[in-house]
Amino acid sequence: AQSVSQHNHHVILSEAASLELGCNYSYGGTVNLFWYVQYPGQHLQLLLKYFSGDPLVKGIKGFEAEFIKSKFSFNLRKPSVQWSDTAEYFCAVNGDNYGQNFVFGPGTRLSVLP
Amino acid sequence: GAVVSQHPSWVICKSGTSVKIECRSLDFQATTMFWYRQFPKQSLMLMATSNEGSKATYEQGVEKDKFLINHASLTLSTLTVTSAHPEDSSFYICSAKESYTEAFFGQGTRLTVV
Numbered sequence: 001a002q003s004v005s006q007h008n009h010h011v012i013l014s015e016a017a018s019l020e021l022g023c024n025y026s027y028g029g030t031v032n033l034f035w036y037v038q039y040p041g042q043h044l045q046l047l048l049k050y051f052s053g054d055p056l057v058k059g060i061k062g063f064e065a066e067f068i069k070s071k072f073s074f075n076l077r078k079p080s081v082q083w084s085d086t087a088e089y090f091c092a093v094n095g096d097n098y099g100q101n102f103v104f105g106p107g108t109r110l111s112v113l114p
Numbered sequence: 115g116a117v118v119s120q121h122p123s124w125v126i127c128k129s130g131t132s133v134k135i136e137c138r139s140l141d142f143q144a145t146t147m148f149w150y151r152q153f154p155k156q157s158l159m160l161m162a163t164s165n166e167g168s169k170a171t172y173e174q175g176v177e178k179d180k181f182l183i184n185h186a187s188l189t190l191s192t193l194t195v196t197s198a199h200p201e202d203s204s205f206y207i208c209s210a211k212e213s214y215t216e217a218f219f220g221q222g223t224r225l226t227v228v
Binding site: 042046 | 156163
């Protein structure tokens with residue numbers, strides 16, 4: 001079975017600081033990887049996704065993530081965070097059955113101080 | 115991106131009654147739909163995965179007789195919480211995907227059982 005872990009439960013940063021949120025997954029087959037964001041009071045939105053190709057993927061709002069297959073990792077990064085990035089971030093994995101087991105990590109709460 | 119509409123967004127019901135939540139994909143055909151439950155300040159817990167025209171696959175620990183899922187068409191899935199009790203109060207989220215794409219999320223339904 002797939003599982004997803006996220007390294008940090010709560011991250012607190014000041015504006016303009018750099019961000020890296022860790023995500024590791026366990027699954028033996030081909031995976032599709034996602035980062036979703038949930039702003040306070042809103043529903044989940046896709047930040048970025050990796051299906052194949054260049055392991056460094058760029059998403060919306062200046063976010064990027066790097067897939068490192070050997071480490072089963074898909075860490076999310078942003079060079080300079082803003083107060084508006086305060087939200088809950090979820091890493092998710094979809095295995096190669098494409099429709100089976102779209103599994104989420106526990107989430108990381110990001111608080112950006114103005 | 116694609117739009118997934120969930121209805122209602124908020125419902126209060128009496129203990130012992132049943133509640134139906136609808137999830138519709140508005141501009142694409144959802145071959146697979148997922149139902150999640152989210153407790154306050156926690157991640158999404160996958161309840162079940164349903165493919166159009168077939169029975170839903172429930173995650174371990176989720177009562178299939180209590181949480182009835184129907185995916186009768188490529189644009190509609192329903193979750194019925196039968197004989198609801200206060201412990202069923204939660205935030206229920208659906209997502210839908212075509213093959214080989216990311217999942218798109220509904221806005222969620224907050225269920226309160228009194």
